[in-house]
Amino acid sequence: MDLDWRVFCRDTIDGEFVRGCLGDAERITYLDWLLSAWGWTLSVAALAWIVAIAAGAVVGVLRTTPHRPLVILGNAWTELFRNIPVLVQVFLWYHVIPALFPLLRAIPSFLLVVVALGLYTSARISEQVRAGIQSIPQGQRLAALALGFTLPQVYRHVLLPQAWRIVLPPLTSESMNIIKNSSVAFAVSIPELTLFALQAQEETARGIEIYLIVTGLYFFSALLVNRILHIVEMRLRIPGLIVVTK
């Protein structure tokens, strides 16, 4: 089996080789397309990550409060978003929500996918936030309340500063998952890496080279996230509180 890496230097329209591989205003090579697809993947993942962290943190906290309605609401949120496949959720946001709510039709499909992926991941993050908060001995919450802290103060000054350090390692793996899961965006025509792989493979019949590079980029992106969050984890560590294994 011989590999021909020059496929990335071809023009996407006429298939001619372009000198220097990168195109210009008139010519777009497969390398240009690949880089832009990588950008889409990272943008979808990064924005969905923000949605997921924000929603996941709030829902996770709600599930540990002493207020029963809030706990039920948080649990329902988690069960709803955890038990529907991510691809089906993407379809729901892309096909169903705009049809039901005409006001939302102006939202670009890119943002709908971001919301879909973000909320799907928020359910998993809320589980970790809840577990993180519940792993702090109950005595600390009671002691803080006994000292006259209000419930928001208990969370702000006692529980959350510890909880989010506990949650960081599982959060790292969820952040890597979000990059992998962003691949479902291909199904609603977001021009990200997987869609690039599918289309470029069909056009050039050079599937192996293209899949290798795309797989490599996914691998590299996830590794990058892993290293960045590992540094954050080391920086924030409180000696003696949590054992960092790696």
Added chain:
Amino acid sequence: MTLALDFSFLTLDVLARYVIKGLFFSIELTLVAMLGGILLGTALALMRLSGVIWLSWPAALYVNAMRSIPLVMVILWFFLLIPLLTGKPLGAELSAMITFTLFEAAYYSEIMRAGIQSIPKGQIYASYALGMNYAQTLRYIVLPQAFRNMLPVLLTQTIILFQDTSLVYAIGAYDLLKGFEVVGKNFNRPVETYLVAALIYFVISYTLSRYVRRLQTRLAVIR
């Protein structure tokens, strides 16, 4: 225009014609990949824990590689590679079965590895002291306990697997989601069909996860 939902076209006849076939395939794919994945995953876990470098290293490489690639890409890879290797095209359905078995094995192997490591070393020394060999120790002491301790986690992974089967969309295999999509196209009612599809996935996954939680509390007492 506000859209009025109308589910009346989803008759039993329509469901039987287009959806049941897909549902059966999704379930079949889940079961095949679960059984194959647990068997292969256990083998991989034993390889990693064997202490023999030419067994543990390839197993670790395989597991880590599979776990760091999106499933959609793995599905596409196998769909591209299997015909190249065997020389003849393989249907999307069969290709999906092979892919999911090999992919899920990586995840199941991590679970089985944790399960095997959860067995106290003393039990293994004791069984060797009683004259059992490696295979007997695994067969009678380690694996039955590892499997039982990890049963809830294995089943949770299977629920994730069931949800992931929807990704065969990438190669056009006819699964539950595809069945509903076909109905949606035929009757020009995509909104209703996607809603019902989501509901069915939810009911199946939620019921199973409730069952796993019950199992967990029951097993926790024994442990």
